[in-house]
Amino acid sequence: MSAPATTPPSLRKTRGSGERSPRSIAFAIVLWACLVVAVLFLLTLIVTTLVDGWDRLDSRLFTEYPSSRPQEAGARPAILGSIWVVGTTAVLTIPIGVAAAVYLEEFADRNTWYNRIIELNIQNLAAVPAIIYGMLALGILTLFGVQQKNIVIGAALALTLLILPVVIIATRESIRAVPREIRDGSLALGATPWQTTWRQVLPAAVPGIATGSILALSRALGEAAPLLLLGALTFVSFDPNGLLSGYTTMPIQIFGWTARPQAAFHELAAATSILLLALLLAMNGLAIYIRNHFQKRW
Template sequence: MTATLQQTPAAGTLEGRRRPLEPVFKAILLASLAVAVIFLGILLAYVITEGWGRLDSRLWTNFPSKLYPERAGAQSAIIGTVYVVGLTAMFCVPIGVMTAIYLEEYADRDRWWNRMIELNIQNLAAVPSIVYGILGLGILARGFGLGRTLITAALTLSLLVLPVVIIAAREAIRAVPGSIRQGSLALGATQWQTIWRQVLPASVPGIATGTILALSRAIGEAAPLLLLGAVTHITFNPESVTDSYTVLPIQIFNWIKLPEAEFHTLASAAIVILLAILLVMNSLAIWLRNRYQQRW
């Protein structure tokens, strides 16, 4: 019989020096998480406390008013936010997912134009939102004659979040095991059938999570929409993509700059509504992720 000796890292080795630092590193991570959660809790407590008096049906059934804060609401801003985010998702999600499929499944990475596309997508994800507002104002609103309308805002925000959707979709598609593709192709499926019936369903959880995160950024943007001329005071709901509009961030900004304390209370209540919409969107992403994870 031969006895096997267990090797233990010597105190002077690199592995032996790293182990005592692991609890310290974990403590730093937990402290960072605690700071983020504490500040988020403080923010939520503040806006709920400040806006509690106006968290009633008047907020989502009445239109804004500059003269009577007790009657003012944010119905037009809420409807405009839903329309803008819905149109943004309609434009950016199909384009983003199809671009990710091309780059991951079809593109030849040795070609210089494919490398250029990947580099530009990564760079565009870091461009400030105000630059997209200038682009939307100069090209979409004035160049194509779309004006300062709902569709201009949706297209501008689609350009803003499209790089994030592409990157998230690529990572989700890349995470699908290659054995799934090889097995499907071995059984006689075409490449597109493999992508449509195997790769995409398996990558839906990651795509949904990344898409909701991107739309969450779009729903809170005010700078590009202010540059595009979104109306700060509007007393009707948009009925078509060529109508004027307003959104919750702009309505909150408009109420905050007014001197009356009642409008500040309205702004805090509108922030709660905006956070509730974000919570619903994230809950939808979690539901989609759990549903497809159970299948795969």
């Protein structure tokens, strides 16, 4: 008569362990409670902002300049300033970020000490607070003898330093997701490594690169701290017209209006916040569309 089969000790389930243990259930309840509380606070904030600023979300917000009289004020310079600053940031960030990611992922020797240091610094810089990049940009402008710090190119420099690590990391992940077989097939047909990267790898990685770049630029659009450190103006009554022009952005304009005691300025700040939120949601929606529509399944 054969002995009954016994379960190995490593496979035996102890009482109170696993996903249904009291501790696991209590931890899951706490997590869901935190999520519900955070969502409720977010919804309350969004609804309150919509209620406060809906009446001022009209054409005056887009066409009028800031004024001491809130009924005549608008956010035209802030809207144009945001376009100038974020557009310049995109021109500076995307080519440098993509080029750095291509070098590190396709051509760099990962065994050399300086490449390992570069990769470590890129990963660490992605978590540095935004205000630090404002201080770094301020130091760079001072080093080059720029007297007027509150200019479009200075703001773009600070935001470029802020989102460049994010763009590099997102681009590297997109390049890494391209199957190795595509590279091997291109090289087997006689293409050089650069031709393979330019004509095969980069086109296949464009959806991920575009998604990461748009999300990084949406973060730059909502930043105010590094720009305030550079002396960005909170009251601008002119349209920015170049890289050396003074400017303000929507987050800075919101900051300036919320500091005023009049309730009408708070309504203006709420209306501008609605516009900024709509732009951020549109950019994130565009990133999701690009990812879902153009991403290839290997």
